[in-house]
Amino acid sequence: MPELPEVETVRRALVQHLSGRKLDAVRVHNRHLRLPVNSRALRELAGLFLETVNRRGKYLLFCFPQRTLLCHLGMSGRFFLAFSRESLPAHTHVVFHFASGVRLFYVDPRRFGLLLVMDGENQALLSGLGPEPSDAEVVERQLLGAKKRKNSPVRNVLLDQRVIAGMGNIYANEALFAVGIRPQTPMGQLSQKQISALALAIVQVIQRAVEAGGTTLRDGSFTNALGAPGYFAVDLAVYGREGQACPRCATAIRRLVLAGRSAYFCPSCQR
Ligand SMILES: [Zn+2]
Secondary structure (H helix, E strand, C coil), rough: CCCCHHHHHHHCCCCCCHHHCEEEEEHHHHHHHCCCCCHHHHCCCCEEEECEEEEEEEEEEECCCEEEEECCCCCCCCEEEECCCCCCCCCEEEEEHHHHHHHEEEEEECCCCCEEEEEEEHHHHHHHHCCCCCCCCHHHHHHHHHHHCCCHHHHHHHHHCCCCCCCCHHHHHHHHCCCCCCCCCHHHHCCHHHHHHHHHHHHHHHHHHHHHHHHHHHHHHHHHHEEECCCCCCCCCCCCCCECCCCCCECEEEEECCCCCCEEEEECCCC
């Protein structure tokens, strides 16, 4: 599932290739996403110039004059840019035709993504989000505020978009490994010192991953597929590595399930 660094990398590529371009037409091929695509609202964007693409948490905001198209990549959403006459990729939901023949495909095999032209009613999707994990002091304050959820495993709190926007399972597990805290540790048991360390680790883990994404951006191979998994040069220490050696102490990484989603930790480095 794309998390903040992946979404940010996609955003940068979209800005690089599409900012300032006129959107000529929008074709909806498959309306079935997390919410059905409103074809009419999307088609009404035709004729407008894309000013820029912003990001809030894991959401992309395509900014047109007086209109914003909100996009969430869900589990498997991806953008493909086509500069020539490439055929439609499988699972294409929407094609955005930009000036000079550039096309942007939104492809989503699992259909958990979202494409929504913002109006007064759906603003709430964004207003409920917590701050971005870009400032350790802000993150620390958010985590201290969440300490009242005494029995909630810290990993679950980190995934709550109201606490920190953009955090996902991969980087939550990695940040917890960095500071030696097990994912299942109840929030109420964390000391002030642990919370400070965790806040800093979160900001650093995200920043490193964003930078790694940025690196792949300079690689020409990236321009055709935006946000494809596996494009990132980030070395993961624990996530997805059950049974493999901890990079720090060589103990086998363990997996457990919290709130229906896997959590990974080193039983010797994390207490
Ligand atoms: Zn270890």
